[in-house]
Amino acid sequence: MDRRDPLERIAAALERLAPPPAQPTDWLSAPAYVWEGERAWAVPALDALPLSNLHGIDAQKTALRANFARLVAGAAAHDALLWGARGMGKSALVRAAVADVQGQAPGALALVQLAPGTLPSFPTLIAQLAEQPRAVVLFIDDLGFGADGRAEMLALRSLLDGGVAPRPPHVRLAVTANRRAIVERADTSAAIHERDERDDTLALADRFGLSLGFHPADKDTYLAILEGYTAPLGLSFDAEEALAFAIQRGNRSGRTALQFATELAGRARVRL
16 A cells, blocks of 8 residues: 555656656757757758759859858858749758758758747757757748737847847858748738838848849740759650640749659659
8 A cells, every 4th residue: 555645646646647858859960850949850861852953043052052061161151041932942952052061071060940930949949059069050941920920020030130149150040931021011001010011021131141032934944944854864845835834833933843844754654
């Protein structure tokens, strides 16, 4: 018979039911991680295309890859904003550039993607990464704030500025957004309010030292991107069909070109 005090027995039972304490993240074990606000989980293999497979964005590829290489080398590096047309390879470029640098310097760079809604946990994440010797790219994909997102916007601005506790030099951001104006305007007719929102938007965007624009592809660029995917496989295509495929999807972009190349590869029973 258990002769312990009832409260002691209850405490012991609760302790048995409680989950084991979370283990600290090993920030040196994986090429990439996903930060969920309180903890991170490791991604054992980074899903990234080779840089050579991204077409039509040569200048952006060169600039972002060089920035990440500087970060790994311990030199000054920028926070990067990749903005513009959807489907033109912004997110793919971040992953591909990180993977390319990792290939040249194994173990020297990690990509940490922030899950949606985790901006308020930035201080916790930065405190953990500050103790690590490894260079880190914090990846925020498809950033956008609604009319009620001012608090999150200010949190990101604070991180970019450094705040009271400075951000370590081996941690930099890569942020993608579909528009240069990251903050959506509220539906309001008040001119002063609209001006304030516009000023806040630009104040955030201006904090990125490297700003890379991605623009809709014209016909020639779209077909050139498609050629880059199909030529290595020995596949040919009809330009009119390729353009009609893009019209059906509402835009000419790298993503649309990849989708059409996938269709062609499937017809030919080959792997893209």
